[in-house]
Amino acid sequence: MRKFKEIKKFILSPIKENLKNQRVKDNAYYLNQIRSSEIKKDSIMFESYHGGSFTGNSYAIFRQMFRGYPHFSYYIVVKDIEDPMVIWIKKNYNSKNIEIIKYESKRYLQLLATCKYLVNNTSFKPYFTKRKEQIYVNTWHGTPLKTLGTDIKKTDFNSHKNTQKNLFTVDKLIMPNKFTAQKLIESHDVNGISNAEVGIYGNPSMDLTLNSSKQEISEKYQLIPNKKIVLFAPTWKKSLKETTFEDIQQLIQVVKLLQEAFGDDYHVYLKPHYLVYSKVVELGLDKKIIPNWVDTNELLCCVDCLITDYSSIFFDFLPLKKPIYFYMPDKETYEEERGFYLELETLPGNISYNLDDLLNSVKQDKEKYLNDYRNKMKNYLETYCSFDNGNSAAKAVDFILDHKNEPRLFKSNKRVIVFYGGGFYNNGITNSIINLSKVIDYEKYEIILVENDKIFKEKIENMKRLDKRVHIISKFSRTNRNIVDTISQNLLYRQGFESKYINKESLKKYFQLNFLRIFGNLDPDVIIDYGGYNKVFTAIFAFSPVKKKVIYLHNDMMSEFNKIINGRYKHRWNLKVIFSLYDQFDKIVSVTESANEINKQNLGHFITDKENKMISISNIINGDEIKSMAKESFNSNYFDHATDHKYLTYQKDIIEDYKLTLEGLKAPNKNYNNFVNIARLSPEKNHEELIKAFKKVVKKENMSRLYILGDGPLKRQLSSLIKQLNLENHVFLLGYINNPFMFLNYCDCFILPSVYEGQGMAILEAQVLGLPVIGTDVPGINSIINDTNGILVERDSDSIAQGMIQYLDQGINTKELDYNAYNKQILSKLCTEVFEH
Numbered sequence: 126m127r128k129f130k131e132i133k134k135f136i137l138s139p140i141k142e143n144l145k146n147q148r149v150k151d152n153a154y155y156l157n158q159i160r161s162s163e164i165k166k167d168s169i170m171f172e173s174y175h176g177g178s179f180t181g182n183s184y185a186i187f188r189q190m191f192r193g194y195p196h197f198s199y200y201i202v203v204k205d206i207e208d209p210m211v212i213w214i215k216k217n218y219n220s221k222n223i224e225i226i227k228y229e230s231k232r233y234l235q236l237l238a239t240c241k242y243l244v245n246n247t248s249f250k251p252y253f254t255k256r257k258e259q260i261y262v263n264t265w266h267g268t269p270l271k272t273l274g275t276d277i278k279k280t281d282f283n284s285h286k287n288t289q290k291n292l293f294t295v296d297k298l299i300m301p302n303k304f305t306a307q308k309l310i311e312s313h314d315v316n317g318i319s320n321a322e323v324g325i326y327g328n329p330s331m332d333l334t335l336n337s338s339k340q341e342i343s344e345k346y347q348l349i350p351n352k353k354i355v356l357f358a359p360t361w362k363k364s365l366k367e368t369t370f371e372d373i374q375q376l377i378q379v380v381k382l383l384q385e386a387f388g389d390d391y392h393v394y395l396k397p398h399y400l401v402y403s404k405v406v407e408l409g410l411d412k413k414i415i416p417n418w419v420d421t422n423e424l425l426c427c428v429d430c431l432i433t434d435y436s437s438i439f440f441d442f443l444p445l446k447k448p449i450y451f452y453m454p455d456k457e458t459y460e461e462e463r464g465f466y467l468e469l470e471t472l473p474g475n476i477s478y479n480l481d482d483l484l485n486s487v488k489q490d491k492e493k494y495l496n497d498y499r500n501k502m503k504n505y506l507e508t509y510c511s512f513d514n515g516n517s518a519a520k521a522v523d524f525i526l527d528h529k530n531e532p533r534l535f536k537s538n539k540r541v542i543v544f545y546g547g548g549f550y551n552n553g554i555t556n557s558i559i560n561l562s563k564v565i566d567y568e569k570y571e572i573i574l575v576e577n578d579k580i581f582k583e584k585i586e587n588m589k590r591l592d593k594r595v596h597i598i599s600k601f602s603r604t605n606r607n608i609v610d611t612i613s614q615n616l617l618y619r620q621g622f623e624s625k626y627i628n629k630e631s632l633k634k635y636f637q638l639n640f641l642r643i644f645g646n647l648d649p650d651v652i653i654d655y656g657g658y659n660k661v662f663t664a665i666f667a668f669s670p671v672k673k674k675v676i677y678l679h680n681d682m683m684s685e686f687n688k689i690i691n692g693r694y695k696h697r698w699n700l701k702v703i704f705s706l707y708d709q710f711d712k713i714v715s716v717t718e719s720a721n722e723i724n725k726q727n728l729g730h731f732i733t734d735k736e737n738k739m740i741s742i743s744n745i746i747n748g749d750e751i752k753s754m755a756k757e758s759f760n761s762n763y764f765d766h767a768t769d770h771k772y773l774t775y776q777k778d779i780i781e782d783y784k785l786t787l788e789g790l791k792a793p794n795k796n797y798n799n800f801v802n803i804a805r806l807s808p809e810k811n812h813e814e815l816i817k818a819f820k821k822v823v824k825k826e827n828m829s830r831l832y833i834l835g836d837g838p839l840k841r842q843l844s845s846l847i848k849q850l851n852l853e854n855h856v857f858l859l860g861y862i863n864n865p866f867m868f869l870n871y872c873d874c875f876i877l878p879s880v881y882e883g884q885g886m887a888i889l890e891a892q893v894l895g896l897p898v899i900g901t902d903v904p905g906i907n908s909i910i911n912d913t914n915g916i917l918v919e920r921d922s923d924s925i926a927q928g929m930i931q932y933l934d935q936g937i938n939t940k941e942l943d944y945n946a947y948n949k950q951i952l953s954k955l956c957t958e959v960f961e962h
Contacts, residue, residue, distance in 0.1 A: 151231075165240055173246050175248075186525070201225050251287055254605065322530065334444070354428045357380055376395060549576065549584040553744075573647065651673045660706075793830060800832070884908070
């Protein structure tokens with residue numbers, strides 16, 4: 126009965142999820158359309174600002190394309206199907222080939238999956254999966270004065286992730302100028318890996334400004350007749366949720382004062398940012414503003430003076446050579462939090478930092494004002510608006526329809542290597558991939574690191590240590606899946622790929638579609654699961670349509686499978702699935718030859734042709750960094766004369782406003798025999814036997830101390846053991862510190878008594894500093910310790926103690942690691958066996 130209930134729940138849960146969760150249900154519908162529907166020839170879907178309005182570049186391209194290709198099927202996406210702009214389009218075009226689509230409706234999802242051409246001026250949602258036969262065109266929406274993406278000064282490390290995903294998914298990028306193209310691509314970390322053709326034509330929307338009839342536009346938008354038009358178009362810094370009635374009222378008050386300053390010959394309009402327009406309407410103030418549905422570029426042809434702050438609208442207004450005023454009362458705050466690409470002093474207009482100055486500025490004679498800023502206007506027009514000549518939309522249409530080809534300006538000719546790094550916790554895998562990132566030949570390879578979008582301090586600090594040339598992207602949002610997909614995926618995650626209930630071909634295709642959703646047009650040459658412990662990433666990589674697939678084994682994986690912490694198997698649930706997927710990879714890489722042999726012995730039955738597939742490539746050692754960090758122990762110490770103790774200080778954290786917090790720990794006393802261990806407090810590291818062994822060492826030589834650096838689940842248990850053995854004055858659990866090498870430099874002998882290891886990186890790090898080393902005779906350690914460079918001992922406390930006492934009595938053969946030669950050999954093998962064909 127219990128088994129029956131378990132099976133029932135297993136089957137019914139995906140059904141309930143699909144019924145109750147609208148996002149899951151919609152994503153499933155979208156996925157089914159991708160699978161079952163053919164691409165519609167001569168069909169094009171236009172989207173602007175996530176359906177908030179149908180304006181800008183998308184609107185301009187639609188108008189141009191319809192003139193030349195009326196037989197195409199045109200689909201216009203808006204949130205409000207009663208939007209006045211689409212009503213105007215239906216009335217004036219009156220074509221059965223134009224259909225208005227409600228944003229994120231079923232019809233929208235169907236067309237997103239089947240239209241040949243997709244045009245967007247912002248981004249599609251995370252569930253978007255571009256099919257190979259589709260052509261995705263992104264036009265963006267203006268030249269940026271303020272910073273974008275990763276260039277924003279105060280931003281989360283992956284808050285740009287969806288725009289980034291769109292930029293490496295797009296096929297054709299239409300840009301107003303080279304400056305915008307470079308800033309957009311570089312700030313979203315896709316320079317070198319973007320496969321998009323880039324057409325630099327000016328903004329298609331500028332055709333609407335330069336070619337429209339002022340009288341027709343004035344009538345279309347019912348502007349005040351017989352008056353000059355002033356447009357006040359500020360950006361918005363708050364979220365929709367944060368925007369208050371008082372905020373909107375303050376804007377309206379500024380408009381009122383501006384109206385008084387300009388006088389009766391002018392009428393001042395407010396154009397709020399599209400993200401807060403709905404808030405303005407909700408507060409009943411929509412009659413005082415330019416409606417959201419109005420196309421700004423059409424409107425500009427009627428505007429005589431523009432007032433803005435950091436908005437890109439002033440670039441669109443420049444070709445008209447009319448007065449521009451900049452109002453920046455929050456300039457210092459905005460610059461500190463966001464930042465600018467251009468020096469504000471170069472702007473083609475007066476900058477006012479308070480309202481009184483703005484009001485005085487707009488009262489000046491307009492001809493004199495233009496003359497004062499003529500040179501700055503000329504410079505900006507030449508630099509940013511040289512392609513805005515009224516013919517941009519026609520060029521864009523030819524480009525979209527492949528009548529005109531453009532270069533892939535931001536695609537290098539290097540091989541693209543994708544890594545999953547393992548979560549970036551404080552562990553050996555993280556240090557290994559960081560070290561590897563710093564020695565790769567970036568003249569030959571584009572390196573992409575994909576991580577989930579979880580944000581926590583430990584992860585962010587570790588990712589900052591990566592080489593700056595590594596591209597970082599995120600796997601985020603829900604996977605598109607229907608009920609059958611969910612059951613099949615859950616079977617995989619529960620029983621492994623060998624389950625007799627799994628349709629293997631269907632499962633592979635499901636994961637391949639998810640791969641396309643995540644990676645878009647990146648088209649990697651090699652994909653590497655460097656972590657090797659996350660079944661979700663392993664499955665995505667295993668079934669990916671990539672030429673070469675590699676997975677790393679950082680340990681004796683069967684021992685990891687059987688590892689128990691606090692009475693529970695730590696990795697069994699994940700590794701059972703991962704083992705079943707090993708055969709989907711071209712190379713299975715252990716990090717030492719001895720680890721490779723034990724992994725072949727225990728896991729070879731999962732892998733066809735194991736002798737060719739299963740290889741060993743050791744981890745990189747960053748010797749220069751280790752030595753540099755070790756020297757900090759001589760530069761960062763404090764002597765407490767009251768206690769005669771020396772303390773090593775190290776950076777713990779950087780707080781805002783440049784405040785630095787330091788932590789310190791007592792330095793080892795050189796009068797003692799100082800043993801040190803650096804390892805996570807986990808069962809395989811064998812700390813319990815080490816501490817028991819040290820009881821024997823202390824009994825022989827009381828002037829001995831053992832320092833254990835690291836944190837983990839056994840901390841409380843080990844602390845109790847130290848007290849039980851009365852070793853509180855001899856054994857010290859120091860926890861995790863971000864620079865262990867400064868402490869290591871004060872110690873005499875390093876010991877790693879693990880039950881099993883992948884490589885025992887800490888031993889190599891100790892050898893870089895010339896320390897004697899002791900390790901257990903197990904795979905992963907016995908590949909790097911021999912009679913010439915240390916002592917190998919058995920795993921029990923007696924043997925461990927005997928090795929430590931041998932060091933005290935006789936010393937140990939010590940050999941400093943030639944890490945440059947070591948790294949050169951590893952890199953050569955890595956390039957030959959993994960990075961190349």
